[in-house]
Amino acid sequence: MKRVVAIVAGTAALAAAAAAQTTAPASAATATGAAARAVEPGVLTRLVKQEKAVREVVLVRRQGPTIFFRLTNSPPGVYSQFTADEFDEAEFRIQIPEQAAYADAMARRWLNAARRLHAAVAPALPFLDLKQNNAFEPAVQAAWYYVRAAQQANRLGGTGQVEAAKWLGEAQRIFAAAGAAANWHPYGESAAIRAWMCLAELGRLDEAEAGLARQREPEIGDASWGVYWLARAQILYAREQPRPALDAAIRSYLHETKDVETFPDALMLAAQCYEDLNEVHRARDVYYEVARLFPGTDWGAEARIRLKTMMDTGMTAATEDPNITGIFFGTEENMNEKVLKYLKETETHTAPAAPGKAAP
Amino acid sequence: MRCRAVSFRLPRALRPTGLCGAAAAALLAATPAWPQDTYKETRAAVAAALGRGAYEDAIPPLRQLVEWFGDTDKASMRAEMEDVYYHLGLCHLFLAQFSECRNVFETYLKKFPYGANAHLVAIFIGDTWRYEGHFAEALAAYQKALKTYEYSLDLRTDIFGSMARCYLAEEKWGPAEPLLIEIYRTAPDPYRRNWAAAMLATSYLKDGAVDKVYPMVPLLLQRGSFASRSVALNMAALEAGDELFADDKYRDALWVYRLVYPHDLLRLNAQDQLELWRLRVRRYQRHLGFAREMLRAQETVSEIEAELEAIEKIPNYDTELQFRIARSYMETRRLREASDLFYHLYRDAPPEKQEECLYLSFLCAVRIRPPDRCLARGHEYLDRYRGGPHYDAVSLMVGQVYAAEQNWPKVLKVLGTALEVSPKHEDIAEVLFLLGYASFMEERLADAQAHFARLVREFPGSEREADALYWLGMSFLFDRKYEEARPHFDRVLQDFATSMYAEDALFRSATCDYALAAYESAERKLLRFLDRYPESKLLGEAHVLLGDISGALGELEEAVRRYTKGIEFENLNVELYNHAAFRTGEMLRELQRYDDAIRHFEAYMARKREGSNIPLAIYWMGECFWDKGEPERTLALFLDAVEQYGDDRSELGVDLILEKFVDRTRAAGRAHGEDAWAKLRARLRRALEERRYTLALRLERVLMYDAGTSDLEKDAMAKFMLREENLRFASAGVLEWIVDHAPAANQPKLARAAAETLIRDFTETDYALAARKLIAEQAVAEGDLELAIVQYNIIREVYATSDAAADALMMLGRLYAQTEQYDLADAAYRDLLGAKEWRDRWPEALYARGQLWMARRKFEEASAYFERIYVLYGGHTAWVGKAYLARAECLVKLGRVRAAIETLDEFLGRTGLADVPEMAAARELRQKLEGRL
Structure with a gap:
């Protein structure tokens, strides 16, 4: 049954959209009369076209590309529809606790941070393909915090790993939703790739690999370059192929050194691959780099632990292959000495300090 | 500050x-x-x-x-x-x-x-x-x-930020710094924290205090941050990186350079952020109550607009930045990164920089394992920059990488081309050495000799001179040109006595002496060798060679003593070990020291060195017992050996024992013989019952030679043996029997299959020779000349000194000529002419070479070959007659009728040739030519 309901004072854009007014999809239209219908919850959203036509509607649900909305004063069960590309901007009327989440993140209360943001953006998640919306960034941030929470839980082992899987699942769902923003946000594509990475971390390698294969291979300079190659590297490493994993990790950080969400991970993975390939001197160099450049972070702490183990066990005590220290290299650095000095200087900082307390 | x-x-x-x-x-x-x-x-x-x-x-x-x-x-x-x-x-x-x-x-x-x-x-x-x-x-x-x-x-963060801005506007860093540090530490949002960090970092970078910058790196690397579009920070990082790079502080330079955003990305970030902040301003405008936030957003918009103006005034630094990052990776030994980045630059850099980038990418890749990347880039360089500034270096290194991989054909290809492209190659001595060495490893000995000889001749004093001399000697030695080899080893000893080659050269020089039958000289050198190099790895080999010398001089006792000494060396090559062990046994037997010989073989068997030939040792022990007059023990030993080792089809000694068994049973007297054959039959029955097919087949083959075996039995056994399913059980002797007998039983396919099995499973044994000949002959008969050529080539290489090799070379000459590959045909004949062992075949080879020239209508050259035959090899009457006649025909073709008649007259007048079949043809031709004068 199709009913046409007039929309009072519709803007030009919404008037166009209103031409496609219809009842809600099956689940919303099961009630027999308007009185029997409950008002379906949604997210109040300000839609903008060409900076002028502004309208506030409640986005209720979507079916494929079609987004169903109701006006704030519409009777229950009566919806209009539009598609995301009809508007230039969408402002979800949600309160995003940015500062509170940031404070949690600074204190490494990753799960708190994630949940705060997640709760705020949850109603908007199905609509992240709406251009210039204000929920994409906090949504991605929430997912990222879930990933960090999972990593934190993983380090605890035991039941922590069960928790970690849960948070990774949450992160995966949010990243996948954020992937819908690929058509307008430079990091939308990265979010989609992150979703595959979460699957890989959950051990669902085949799905992750197949999903990643469906992604466009980015070009150097693209925002998704770093994360794409990091994802490839992680999957290869999980498949116990350290050499191609190393190549992929290097590709990631060779052309993406400005994204803290991929760069240190790629470096750490490369260091691990170097270890696996028995190129311990290079592994040492990369761990040293991470420890120096990311102090007070989980990456820095992990790198320091590896460096300490390497030094304690004398893994790099032997001289390097003379082919590597070949004549055309000008450096005369004694890296073992440097690392030992660094370890001594940072003896009291074995655990990552809260970023908020780190001195510049 | x-x-x-x-x-x-x-x-x-x-x-x-x-x-x-x-x-x-x-x-x-x-x-x-x-x-x-x-x-x-x-x-x-x-x-x-x-x-x-x-x-x-x-x-x-x-x-x-x-x-x-x-x-x-x-x-x-x-x-x-x-x-x-x-x-x-x-x-x-x-x-x-x-x-x-x-x-x-x-x-x-x-x-x-x-x-x-x-x-x-x-x-x-x-x-x-x-x-x-x-x-x-x-x-x-x-x-x-x-x-x-x-x-x-x-x-409060806002106020601190505003105050800091006041100080910074007047370049008062001192009072600004604590405010910025406070913001960096306590700001409640990442943007303002990042702003403070970027400001601090900018200042620290300008002061060269990079250690203060590193802790802020995580904050500076946030997308959408102030740092990601700050011209001041980027310029400060670029300048600081340059200073560190100039001071050879490559690791710090790398870390700082990596903070710099590429020019285009900086602009793009600024544009993206401008759009974002403008959007925020619009949103704040829609809502009352965000005055402070809006003011902040508007201020940011204004800053970004200023950044964009500044970016436009800065020349693009991307290529140089990337190049320096790549160099920094290279200098800090991060070769994978360096190689990939240089390669990326090579694809993207301006043309004048590309060659250098590809070269550096290759140079870094040389040290990366596996070498695929290095080789791919090396070849790309060699293809794209033929004769380029680094062509010589790249070609040599590619050659060296292939050499390290022992891919000798590639070494030859790459360096051969390098010498064509760059005849004055900057490292020509090294190139020649590698070419020589690769040729040697590919058994292209003539090429190896040419390259080493050129190196020695044209580049005296080069670092490779000693190497070249030694390997020149080795390439002659392996070519069995001992006379040519020896002087090079001697020169190594004389001119490079302290080189790593001296020890080996002395040994090889002695080997040449031995091969040239200069036994005394060889012995002197070897004794000097033992004295001079008591720790040498070649000591065992030297003792064995001394044993050979004594043997050649008929000094069997001394030979035995020396062989015995040689055998004691654990590192003695197993082939030499077996050689010395069996020569010792044979000599002891020759000296009629049968008990010593038996003890010697018992010790040999007890030692059980890997690769030992136990059945052969048993064979010789059996022979010693035989010589001692104990035929029963001989036959018993043989039967035991057959029982013990007969199931292993790879043990060639068992076949040898069984062949000897036949002889010995015949000579042992009827009683011993019949008893032995009866035991053999009993073993055959048991072997068949136990399905020990390898042993059964071996025994059946031998029972064919038993006088007591009826024709009916023989037919039944032949039928049993000539079955395809037996091939996988058959020993070399049995396979050879099948190769010989299957054609007569009208089973050519089985013969072929047996031959192929023989070749596959007993590749370098004498048994395989017959198989290869059979396959080659069948291939010729079937017109498959390619297969025939392959087989004959293997025969000539594997059985290099045998008559079979000479036959193979002659066949190869014919087959190549038949397929109009005259150069290869000529090379085959030339090879035959190069070995003194085949002197008897030389006239035939010369005649064939003459015919090759005739086929190419080069009658002058052809006639010279024919002439050489009757001048130099007059004793070979069969070929002399052919040669005279062929030369006369050449002269006729050249229009020199009178000379042809003179040749024929010489032939007809030569004594001792009356019976050669060409005589009649010569007379007829002469008569015909007479009429043309």
């Missing part, structure tokens, strides 16, 4: 567009008065204008409200007027009417010192001074605000 690069500009939205503050005030004064509407209408006008963000339109009604109710004491109206004053001040502020703004806000603070927005107003007053460039007043206002009011972390 310096902070030159930190710029401050008044936000565009806050700039009085073309008007100074006073002029703006004048303009305001001139603004027409608000029409005297009702209070309600006036309020509605204010709300509508503010809702649209139309601040200019909001001022008149706001002023009207001030005029009406500014001095009211009515409590309810006072609260409303506080809001009116506040918004009026904001409207002036957003319109960059700072003086008016200040007036309004100062009035506000007088009237409402504890008003809801008083704490914000106090900050805005400081902002107006700051926007006007009155930094001292601004700072005083901010200080006052901090003293007067309690601020949230958010606003």
Whole structure:
């Protein structure tokens, strides 16, 4: 049954959209009369076209590309529809606790941070393909915090790993939703790739690999370059192929050194691959780099632990292959000495300090 | 501390567009008065204008409200007027009417010192001074605000930021730094923290204090951050990186360079952020109550616009930056990274830089395992920059990498081409050495000799001279050209006595002497070798060779002593070990020291060295017992060996024993013989029962030779043996039997299959020779000349000194000639002419070479070959006759009829040739030619 309901004072854009007014999809239209219908919850959203036509509607649900909305004063069960590309901007009327989440993140209360943001953006998640919306960034941030929470839980082992899987699942769902923003946000594509990475971390390698294969291979300079190659590297490493994993990790950080969400991970993975390939001197160099450049972070702490183990066990005590220290290299650095000095200087900082307390 | 690069500009939205503050005030004064509407209408006008963000339109009604109710004491109206004053001040502020703004806000603070927005107003007053460039007043206002009011972390961060901006605008880093540090530590949002970090980093970089920058790296690497579009930070990092790079501090340079955004990305980030912040401004405009946030956003918009202008003025530095990053990776031995980055640069850099980038990419890749990347880039260089500035270096290194991989054909190809492209190769001695060595490893000995000889001849004193001399000697040695080999080893000994080759050269020189039958000289050299190099790995080999010398001189006791000494060396090659062991046994037997020989073989068997030939040892022990007159023990030993080792089809000694068994049973006397054969038959029955097919087949083959075996039995056994399914069980002897007998049984396919199995499973044994010959002959008969050529080539290589090899070379010559590959045919004949062992075949080979020239209608050359035959090899009458006649035919073809007749006359007049078949043809031809004169 199709009913046409007039929309009072519709803007030009919404008037166009209103031409496609219809009842809600099956689940919303099961009630027999308007009185029997409950008002379906949604997210109040300000839609903008060409900076002028502004309208506030409640986005209720979507079916494929079609987004169903109701006006704030519409009777229950009566919806209009539009598609995301009809508007230039969408402002979800949600309160995003940015500062509170940031404070949690600074204190490494990753799960708190994630949940705060997640709760705020949850109603908007199905609509992240709406251009210039204000929920994409906090949504991605929430997912990222879930990933960090999972990593934190993983380090605890035991039941922590069960928790970690849960948070990774949450992160995966949010990243996948954020992937819908690929058509307008430079990091939308990265979010989609992150979703595959979460699957890989959950051990669902085949799905992750197949999903990643469906992604466009980015070009150097693209925002998704770093994360794409990091994802490839992680999957290869999980498949116990350290050499191609190393190549992929290097590709990631060779052309993406400005994204803290991929760069240190790629470096750490490369260091691990170097270890696996028995190129311990290079592994040492990369761990040293991470420890120096990311102090007070989980990456820095992990790198320091590896460096300490390497030094304690004398893994790099032997001289390097003379082919590597070949004549055309000008450096005369004694890296073992440097690392030992660094370890001594940072003896009291074995655990990552809260970023908020780190001195510049 | 310096902070030159930190710029401050008044936000565009806050700039009085073309008007100074006073002029703006004048303009305001001139603004027409608000029409005297009702209070309600006036309020509605204010709300509508503010809702649209139309601040200019909001001022008149706001002023009207001030005029009406500014001095009211009515409590309810006072609260409303506080809001009116506040918004009026904001409207002036957003319109960059700072003086008016200040007036309004100062009035506000007088009237409402504890008003809801008083704490914000106090900050805005400081902002107006700051926007006007009155930094001292601004700072005083901010200080006052901090003293007067309690601020949230958010606003305190804002005040600190504003104060820092005042100091930075006047380049007063000292007082700015603690404020920035405080923001960096406590700001409640990443953006302002990042801003403070970027400001601090910029200053630290300019001071070269990179260690202070590193802890801030995680914060600087945040997408969408201030750092990601800050021109000042990027320029400071670029300059600091350059200084570190120039000081060879490559690791620090790398870390700092990597903070620099590529030029295009910097602009793109700024553009993206501008769009984002403009969007935020628009959103704040739609909502009242975000004045502070909007001001902050507008200020950011203005800063980004300034950044974009600055970016446009900076020349693109991307290529140079990437190049230096790649160099830094290279210098810090991060070769994978360096190689990949140089390669990326090679694809993207301006043309004048590409060659160097590809070269450096290759150079780094040389040290990366596996070598695929290195080889791919090396070949790309060699293909693209043929004769380029680094062509010589790259070609040599590619050759060296292939050499390390022992891919000798590739070494030959790459370096062969390198010498064609660059005849004066910068490292020609090394290239020649590698070419020689690769040729040697590929058994292209003539080529190896040519390359080493050229190196020695043309580049005396090169680092490779000693190597070349030694390997030149080795290539002659392996070519069995001992006379040519020896002087090179001797020269190594003479001119490079301390080189690593001296030890080996002395040994090889002795080997040459031995091969040339100069036994005394060989012995002297070997004894000197033992004396001079008591730790040599060749000691065992030297003792064995001394044993060979003694053997050749007939000094069997001494030979035995020396062989026995040689065998004791654990590192002695197993082939030499077996050689020495069996020669010792044979000699002891020859010396009739049968018991010693038996003990010797028992010891050999007890030692069980891997690769030992136990059945052969048993064979010789059996022979010793035989010689001792103990035939029963011989036969018993043989039978035991057959039982013990007969199931292993790879044990060639078992076949040898069985062949000997036949002889020995015949000579052992009827009683012993019949008993032995009976035992053999019994073993055959048991073997068949136990399905020990390898043994059974071996025994059946031998029983064919037993006089007691009836023809019926023989037929049954032949039928049993000539089955394809037996091939996988058959020993070499059995396979050979099948190869020989299957054709007669009309089973050519089986013969072929047996031959192929023999070749596959017993590749380099004498048994395989017959198989190869069979396959080659069948291939010729079937017209498959390619297969025949392959087989004959293997025969000539594997059985190099045998007559079979000479036959193979002759066949190869014919087959190549048949397929018009004259050069290869000629080479085959030439090879045959190169071996003294085949002297008897030389006339035939010369004749064949002559025929090759005739086939190519080069009669002059052909006639010379024919002439050589009857001049040099007169004893070979069969070939002399052919040669005379062929030469005469050549001369006729050349039109030299008289010379032809003279040749024929010489032939006809030569004694001892009357019976050669060509005589009649010669007479006939002479007669014909006579008529043409």
